[in-house]
Amino acid sequence: MKRLTMDTLVGLFVVVGIAALAWLSIRLGKLEVIGDRGYTITAEFDSVAGLKNGAVVEIAGVEVGRVKAIGLDRYRARVAMSINPSIKLQDDSIVSIRTKGLIGEKYVRITPGGSDMIVQPGGKLRDTEDPIDIEQLISNYIFGKL
Amino acid sequence: MGNPLEAVGRTVLVQVRTMGRMAIFLGSTALWTVLPPLKFRRIVGQLHFIGVKSSSIILLTAAFSGMVLGLQGYYTLRKFGSEALLGPAVGLTLIRELGPVLAALMVAARAGSASAAEIGIMRITEQIDALEAMAVNPMKYLVVPKVVAGLIALPLLTAIFDVVGIFGGYLVGVEMLGVSAGTYFSEMRNMVEMSDIRGGFLKSLSFGLIVTWVCTYKGFYTGYGAEGVGKATTEAVVLSSVLVLVWNYFMTALLF
Numbered sequence A: 001m002k003r004l005t006m007d008t009l010v011g012l013f014v015v016v017g018i019a020a021l022a023w024l025s026i027r028l029g030k031l032e033v034i035g036d037r038g039y040t041i042t043a044e045f046d047s048v049a050g051l052k053n054g055a056v057v058e059i060a061g062v063e064v065g066r067v068k069a070i071g072l073d074r075y076r077a078r079v080a081m082s083i084n085p086s087i088k089l090q091d092d093s094i095v096s097i098r099t100k101g102l103i104g105e106k107y108v109r110i111t112p113g114g115s116d117m118i119v120q121p122g123g124k125l126r127d128t129e130d131p132i133d134i135e136q137l138i139s140n141y142i143f144g145k146l
Numbered sequence B: 001m002g003n004p005l006e007a008v009g010r011t012v013l014v015q016v017r018t019m020g021r022m023a024i025f026l027g028s029t030a031l032w033t034v035l036p037p038l039k040f041r042r043i044v045g046q047l048h049f050i051g052v053k054s055s056s057i058i059l060l061t062a063a064f065s066g067m068v069l070g071l072q073g074y075y076t077l078r079k080f081g082s083e084a085l086l087g088p089a090v091g092l093t094l095i096r097e098l099g100p101v102l103a104a105l106m107v108a109a110r111a112g113s114a115s116a117a118e119i120g121i122m123r124i125t126e127q128i129d130a131l132e133a134m135a136v137n138p139m140k141y142l143v144v145p146k147v148v149a150g151l152i153a154l155p156l157l158t159a160i161f162d163v164v165g166i167f168g169g170y171l172v173g174v175e176m177l178g179v180s181a182g183t184y185f186s187e188m189r190n191m192v193e194m195s196d197i198r199g200g201f202l203k204s205l206s207f208g209l210i211v212t213w214v215c216t217y218k219g220f221y222t223g224y225g226a227e228g229v230g231k232a233t234t235e236a237v238v239l240s241s242v243l244v245l246v247w248n249y250f251m252t253a254l255l256f
Helices: A002-028 A134-142 B004-034 B040-052 B055-078 B083-124 B127-133 B138-176 B181-191 B194-220 B225-255
Strands: A039-045 A056-059 A062-073 A076-083 A094-099 A106-111 A127-129
Touching (some): B055 B138, B083 B138, B127 B138
Parallel strands (some): A094 A127
Antiparallel strands (some): A056 A062
């Protein structure tokens, strides 16, 4: 009996410990266990300065996906995003990179378009807006190149 | 007395010899870990001793560490009007640094000291020699189960520490000081990356090795008599705590 309770306690300890580790990894570390359920679309930008992998993709302020990969394609930044399957995007949707607050992190905002054509998984959105470069704006203002 | 040069030389030689002995001890532990048969029941017993019995003190220290982080973080961040960052501050501090280090120090103080004393007393009462006479390998019977159990238990204890600490911070930050619950968790979720959690996990794994290795070594090569065991126990706790803190710095420099 004593050995049984010891075994039970060890079992309980290991299960609780693994549960804690899993909670940290999945809830906070955004580890994809069941695989990525969303579909991928890409968009090209002249600059994605400040955007990071895992950044949020939003429509009307609601999270609909995350940035999966950022790469370079013919000297343009190519961003792959994983989008929630229940969200359909028109092929004239506008993808822009915005900042949360004045100094917050960068996120991707999608403004839905009016076209009848829906972007297929793996497809590409062509209308993009680069992030606003505040330093550039200020220097334009100071040096009078407005 | 002798000349001072001789004293310096002797000290250096003793230190080098100790380091070499510790390295050989670690190497033979590693060898006996991979060589079958594995004493599975001994490992479960040690998991009970190192893991289960440490969990109450881990829960207590974790809750209070998280709560004090919530309190201090709130008053510091309020000066910049960025209470919203309380969640990431508490979460990252716990996951990267405090969780692994404090859990390791608690295990060193609780289980490490007891392991050193246990093996030390077995050494001075010639029980280790008796084991050898019965053809039971003392490394395999005494040291390996403790080291393996430490390697398993410490990452789990650290994960429990992190989670309890985060909820301790939640208790103070959200329930007492009025940061919104959504902000606390969603900001934490935004800022904490998988690499942070992986780093904390690797740290706790290495600390598990350091604590059990140093404590079993000190017990295995204890001095003579009751005094020797007492000294070995103290040295085990001091050395393993110092090594954990020093190694933590290097892990942070390498990982993050």
